[in-house]
Amino acid sequence: MNARIVFDLDGTLIDSAPDIHGIANAILSEEGQEPISLAQARDFIGNGASVFVQKMRAARSIPEAEHPRLLASFIRRYDHAVMLTLPYPGVVEALAALTAKGHRLGVCTNKPIRPTRAVLAHLGLDRWFGTVWGGDSLPVHKPDPAPLHAAFEALGDGPRLYVGDSDVDAETAQRAEVPFLLFTEGYRKVPVSEMHHDVPFDDFATLPALVERLLASAA
Numbered sequence: 001m002n003a004r005i006v007f008d009l010d011g012t013l014i015d016s017a018p019d020i021h022g023i024a025n026a027i028l029s030e031e032g033q034e035p036i037s038l039a040q041a042r043d044f045i046g047n048g049a050s051v052f053v054q055k056m057r058a059a060r061s062i063p064e065a066e067h068p069r070l071l072a073s074f075i076r077r078y079d080h081a082v083m084l085t086l087p088y089p090g091v092v093e094a095l096a097a098l099t100a101k102g103h104r105l106g107v108c109t110n111k112p113i114r115p116t117r118a119v120l121a122h123l124g125l126d127r128w129f130g131t132v133w134g135g136d137s138l139p140v141h142k143p144d145p146a147p148l149h150a151a152f153e154a155l156g157d158g159p160r161l162y163v164g165d166s167d168v169d170a171e172t173a174q175r176a177e178v179p180f181l182l183f184t185e186g187y188r189k190v191p192v193s194e195m196h197h198d199v200p201f202d203d204f205a206t207l208p209a210l211v212e213r214l215l216a217s218a219a
């Protein structure tokens with residue numbers, strides 16, 4: 001059965017934390033602040049750019065009054081923050097295998113749409129996706145299920161599956177009532193056993209077979 005499969009981006013398809021860490025520290029350096037660690041940057045990703053900047057400010061006690069200026073600086077740099085980002089191992093092969101099976105693929109991320117398109121194009125991943133939704137594509141973002149619903153709608157008919165790495169994705173899938181495959185090697189903050197999911201996986205090489213099994217069991 002040809003399915004619609006939507007993917008989260010940061011921490012699921014791509015390890016983008018090194019680039020996001022880089023822009024955060026460029027801003028903090030300009031502000032005369034100490035840098036944050038890569039682990040902190042990874043931890044701050046998941047709820048979009050504004051929440052990232054809010055957590056970065058909190059880590060360095062930068063007042064809220066600076067938020068709009070720092071967010072604008074973050075967004076300005078974000079489109080070019082692609083040089084250190086790589087797909088996780090096996091992602092390209094998995095996307096090719098799923099496409100060869102006739103499944104239609106999409107992206108639903110809380111990353112703003114411009115850097116989303118920039119990084120997908122930079123990595124040559126854009127060719128695999130029939131639809132791409134960013135954190136600012138609609139007035140609401142994940143865990144609101146609206147962008148996920150919109151992504152599925154754009155892909156036509158067929159069973160739906162969502163693939164993501166975070167508690168935000170788990171909640172989005174639950175609210176959208178969509179089966180959820182959890183990539184356990186991304187930017188997860190919560191133990192796998194405490195997260196909602198239908199199927200966990202830690203290696204993209206296993207994803208195509210897991211998808212077929214999940215679709216067969218649901219049929």
Ligand SMILES: O=C(O)COP(=O)(O)O
Pocket residue numbers: 008009010011044045046047048049052108109110111112166
């Ligand atoms: O940019 C973010 O904060 C999160 O992005 P994601 O939804 O692709 O994990």
Ligand SMILES: [Mg+2]
Pocket residue numbers: 008009010011012046164165166186187
């Ligand atoms: Mg993610």
